[in-house]
Amino acid sequence: MEKNSKQLYSTYTSLMQKAADLNYASAVLGWDLEVYMPPKGAEARARQLATLATQAHEILTSNELGRLLEELSASDLDDTEKNNVRLSREDYEKNKKLPSSFVDELSRQTSECFNAWVEARKKNDFGIFAPSLSKMIALKRKQAELYGYSAHPYDALLDEYEKGATVALLDPIFSGIRQQLPPILEQIKDAKQVDNSFFYQHFPKQKQWDFSIDVLKGMGFDFEAGRQDYSEHPFTTSFAATDVRVTTRVDEHNYQSMLWSCIHEGGHGLYEQGLPEDQYGLPLGSPASLGIHESQSRFWENCIGRGLDFWKFFYPKLQMLFPEQLAKVTAEDFFKAANKVDPSLIRTEADEVTYHFHVMIRYEIEKELILGTLDPMDLPAKWKEMYNKYLGVSAADDKTGVLQDVHWSHGSFGYFPTYTLGSFYAAQFYAQAQKDIDGLLPKVANGELTGLLHWLREKVHVHGRRYTSEELCTQITGKGLDPAYFLDYVKDKYRAVYGVNS
């Protein structure tokens, strides 16, 4: 009996790892597609990705796996094994709902849609993207039907990225944003404004790159187990905990473009590198959820990277690299500029307050697109209307408006809300880290980030998918997600930056 369980579990592991091999191979092809692939390679790459996805899906929905999981559920397993089997079984039930032909179609459409988005961005013309996007939305609607849902079809898609998240849960959070953030914005608007004009001088590409590598090293990113490359849109992908790729982009006339995305992706990368290697291909070797993933990137980008202490250490180095550009800028000026609040058009360059309006707009639009109450052709108009209403800004063109994000071209509907969840979790974790780690901020100011990384490894990374986002949050902080932490964090920060006192 004991021996039989071991054999069953080992067969289960082999199957899961075979599927993982195929999925990680897809990740390599996807990385190359966005980083190095020449344009004419797109068509063949699309079919190769479709085949890999189909092959992996066949394994993950095979009757063999189903039977194994059923038998294993009744077997004598240790705690780690039990959790893997439990989570795999949940995935299996979900995967079985998508026929291979649908997975294949979705993969092809994703490649086509991504290429259309690249082309549309290049030509600054949403019309080029719209037909592909419409097909994608139809597929996502079909996916929601295949998964099934009780209240809202969008719930079925949300669950893909954040297990348990629903419209019923998120609506209050986003309405909270619509209610509680505007007063803070108003106060800031009336305060003495922050000057961040020095960011928009000329910062040569190579030096920006060099500093980004130094920052990633300082954070603890292991370059023996990962690398950074350029891409149109920064992203993180993993081919194993031992091979994690982050990408970045450079705007020589806007230093912020690279800086924050680099720290952000670095946070994602550290999470992937911290997943347990011996759980390769298994649930406990995979990230908990997108919300938790995003909590790691935002923890580093916002709580640490936009904090004064971080720059006490890194700013003198930056100043040495760009003596002309930064001669008259102090570390405190730099900190304030890094936190300038200014309603703007581009989500990825938004400050920490207005950011959540960007997410809220996409959330509301996605719900409508999936419900079918908004025609994709009307997206640019809807986009302008909402940006005007909530942020008081208006995109001059599609590239800085509705075409700015890659997500929809990837078919990632239900993904954006995890950004806001990530910020909220990050703020709550950050408050806890300051309690748990003696003298955290002085250490940060000294460039000593190892203890912090160790804390994140132990509290978050090492658990993989063992706990849900809410369980993990409770385990780390003693309670589930509480938006009050984010509000407090924001108020503290803007007291320091703008002298406002809410």
Next chain:
Amino acid sequence: MEKNSKQLYSTYTSLMQKAADLNYASAVLGWDLEVYMPPKGAEARARQLATLATQAHEILTSNELGRLLEELSASDLDDTEKNNVRLSREDYEKNKKLPSSFVDELSRQTSECFNAWVEARKKNDFGIFAPSLSKMIALKRKQAELYGYSAHPYDALLDEYEKGATVALLDPIFSGIRQQLPPILEQIKDAKQVDNSFFYQHFPKQKQWDFSIDVLKGMGFDFEAGRQDYSEHPFTTSFAATDVRVTTRVDEHNYQSMLWSCIHEGGHGLYEQGLPEDQYGLPLGSPASLGIHESQSRFWENCIGRGLDFWKFFYPKLQMLFPEQLAKVTAEDFFKAANKVDPSLIRTEADEVTYHFHVMIRYEIEKELILGTLDPMDLPAKWKEMYNKYLGVSAADDKTGVLQDVHWSHGSFGYFPTYTLGSFYAAQFYAQAQKDIDGLLPKVANGELTGLLHWLREKVHVHGRRYTSEELCTQITGKGLDPAYFLDYVKDKYRAVYGVNS
């Protein structure tokens, strides 16, 4: 009946293309492994490559494919379809001889062996490589047994790279080299020596790179359907005719290191880009053989790239890029230096005469390793002995001796002879091209290479595997491989370079 054939053929195409998707995915992973992968990624990459190879092998040895091919062989097909089915059937019979478990083992061992080779080269210590190599040789011997052979186990491995090539066929060619090339070498040795010392000045990396891109563009390499990157050992790989990757390396103190390998890989790349796109995944969309592949790289590298006419066009550009280094060097000096004959240690940097001694040595060693009459541990000694005997040179260490080539670490035994076949086919094709294309050399001297590329496309590239090497050679030149063409080519060249008159 007619309709049934079409359906069968379409099912066959789908299966073949699915296997091709997996194999091309392996090629992407293999490319990344040698070009960008961080060191700790090696282990996971090895298992991912093994899974992809196994999955492709499963399709290519499936009973489903076997039945399809049998039915299709008796079906009413057009000429192209017939040839695809005929060749797939031959492959199928061969593939069926290797069990999945063996393919998997070989793939894993290949990754391990490659990593050991990289490590051994870095540390300049053959001992690090030897255990992995021994395991690899044992596997190759097993592979020869699984394939079967009549005269020599090495024949079974040769056939993998050059269908129909055998020890019986190659022994006379290599003994011809041992007999006919030494007198030419002797004459050159007694002639006025060529000065190529200018190649060993400092040539900055970026400028070398820029010129290599210009040369590839001049040859007609399509950068919309391919790219060049750096790697330890230059190679060409393809993910479709529309996505072909060449790699190169730079030695800032030896300009030849990059220059010739870049033109060489460019020739391989042009062949891959010239394969018919509509035959993706099918035999007629694949290269004819390694010998023919090599004929394309050597045609460009040697017949064209080391010709005076090529440099009449490119040399002024090169001189502008390196005015200091090349101020006192004329195009004719450059041409002569490019063809300096000098017995040396490194195969990839050898001249066109001594090159074939490098191949002959490897050929003789491989036969012994596979027969088991040479212990891998004795390789460094055997290597030194043969280099002394045939080239009169002696490697100071493993890195410039027995560790210089990547091939054995990839398990490619039987590959080296195709280099010599390639040179011989190239010389024969080159003689024919001069007959077929009006004023070929003046055109080359004018930088007009389009007509030549068109000729190669039409004569070689477009046929894929439709013809064997010998059939193709006969179709293009009116007869099978005749070593006399290479001898004439070499004599002509060295008459021009050294004034010798054999």
